[in-house]
Amino acid sequence: MAAATLCIVDALSFLEARRVVLEQVRGSRTVPTVEIIRLEEAAGRVLAEAAMADRDYPPAPRSMRDGFAVRAADLPGTLTIVGEVRAGQAVDCRVEPGEAVEIMTGASVPDGADAVVMIEHTQVAGTRVDVPKALEMGANVNPRGRDALAGSLILDAGCRMGYAEIALLASIGQAEVAVYRRPRVAILATGDELVEVDVVPEPHQIRNSNSWSLAAQVMRAGGEAVVLPVAADELETTKELIAEGLDCDLLLLSGGVSAGKYDLVETALASFGAEIYFDRVRIQPGQPCVFGQAKGTFFFGLPGNPASTMVCFEVFARAALELLGGQTEPLLAITQAQLKAAFRQKPGLTRFLPARLDAAGLVTAVGWSGSGDIAAVTRANAYLVSDPEKEEYAAGEWIGVMAR
Numbered sequence: 001m002a003a004a005t006l007c008i009v010d011a012l013s014f015l016e017a018r019r020v021v022l023e024q025v026r027g028s029r030t031v032p033t034v035e036i037i038r039l040e041e042a043a044g045r046v047l048a049e050a051a052m053a054d055r056d057y058p059p060a061p062r063s064m065r066d067g068f069a070v071r072a073a074d075l076p077g078t079l080t081i082v083g084e085v086r087a088g089q090a091v092d093c094r095v096e097p098g099e100a101v102e103i104m105t106g107a108s109v110p111d112g113a114d115a116v117v118m119i120e121h122t123q124v125a126g127t128r129v130d131v132p133k134a135l136e137m138g139a140n141v142n143p144r145g146r147d148a149l150a151g152s153l154i155l156d157a158g159c160r161m162g163y164a165e166i167a168l169l170a171s172i173g174q175a176e177v178a179v180y181r182r183p184r185v186a187i188l189a190t191g192d193e194l195v196e197v198d199v200v201p202e203p204h205q206i207r208n209s210n211s212w213s214l215a216a217q218v219m220r221a222g223g224e225a226v227v228l229p230v231a232a233d234e235l236e237t238t239k240e241l242i243a244e245g246l247d248c249d250l251l252l253l254s255g256g257v258s259a260g261k262y263d264l265v266e267t268a269l270a271s272f273g274a275e276i277y278f279d280r281v282r283i284q285p286g287q288p289c290v291f292g293q294a295k296g297t298f299f300f301g302l303p304g305n306p307a308s309t310m311v312c313f314e315v316f317a318r319a320a321l322e323l324l325g326g327q328t329e330p331l332l333a334i335t336q337a338q339l340k341a342a343f344r345q346k347p348g349l350t351r352f353l354p355a356r357l358d359a360a361g362l363v364t365a366v367g368w369s370g371s372g373d374i375a376a377v378t379r380a381n382a383y384l385v386s387d388p389e390k391e392e393y394a395a396g397e398w399i400g401v402m403a404r
């Protein structure tokens with residue numbers, strides 16, 4: 001049997017491990033296949049072709065307020081109202097010295113005018129408008145081409161599309177959009193104790209939930225989940241299913257990566273000539289997390305306890321999936337919030353503990369019985385991310401927070 005090549009022996013810190021994932025996947029990924037989809041299907045997909053402005057934005061100087069288009073040099077003063085422009089109306093008037101044109105937000109500013117005075121800052125009497133205060137040239141006017149010039153780059157390939165990106169593509173007339181094919185992600189749960197969701201388990205059995213959480217996480221990260229049957233803790237079946245999984249773009253295994261006698265995942269992977277970049281990370285939950293490559297496919301061996309599987313996916317596997325899907329910048333959104341109560345830990349590990357961020361922006365760890373406590377994760381809307389070097393946090397102190 002071929003031995004797995006373990007490149008790094010010691011447990012890595014969280015940031016070191018994350019850097020290894022990013023470097024390895026960035027270093028060897030290829031550009032994914034491109035497909036054309038309709039704009040309404042684009043949410044969550046990764047843009048494959050840069051988008052250019054089809055004309056100047058705005059295409060004509062545009063009023064940012066309801067009010068009067070004026071010449072700044074005339075102010076303060078009383079002006080003659082010579083016309084009106086509404087949004088969506090072609091302009092058919094000009095502003096000469098001493099004149100004003102009534103204008104609505106979004107309407108094109110007529111020639112001759114160089115500013116818009118807000119309606120609230122005027123007094124209208126018949127065909128005259130009095131403007132008591134001076135105004136800077138250009139006030140309340142968005143000049144032609146200020147947001148984008150025709151032909152300029154407005155959206156780079158490799159961005160994951162959300163509502164703002166979709167609005168931008170709609171504004172430049174892209175009813176269809178080129179996106180990268182979703183990466184196919186194989187999910188392989190291992191463990192003799194596991195039964196499927198529709199089976200009533202015996203007292204010594206549990207239902208497989210990791211394949212379900214992982215499939216949901218994969219889909220949320222822009223991948224296509226390929227759920228394989230559960231592998232028993234037996235070498236030959238595990239190898240057969242790993243072989244199937246390695247045909248996908250990424251393989252996620254759960255369970256079987258601890259030091260137990262029946263933790264066979266690394267041995268099974270070794271028979272495929274796997275290169276293992278790390279197999280321990282100083283985090284909790286999720287210490288025995290494996291990352292490597294076999295037959296040109298990256299894999300993660302995620303520890304089987306449900307919260308460990310979930311956290312290791314979010315902080316490591318998700319980045320690999322996003323990069324494989326053509327995304328330029330995988331984002332790990334860890335921000336800071338103030339603790340509602342004091343928090344103590346044994347130093348040494350970066351902890352990702354289920355937590356609640358309240359409406360006032362304060363964060364509290366949710367009580368849990370450990371990394372098997374799925375219900376505690378459902379009570380959390382975030383993870384509290386601790387500094388491995390710090391033993392004590394006082395109430396009100398800042399601590400890392402990652403959205404769930």
Ligand code: AMP
Pocket residue numbers: 189190191193194206207208209210211254255256257258260302303304305306372
């Ligand atoms: P392992 O990492 O294989 O030692 O698994 C640790 C523990 O995680 C097991 O004892 C199970 O309680 C739990 N576990 C493992 N795999 C799954 C799974 N697919 N779904 C739910 N729980 C699991």
Ligand code: MG
Pocket residue numbers: 190191192233255256262263304
């Ligand atoms: Mg197991």
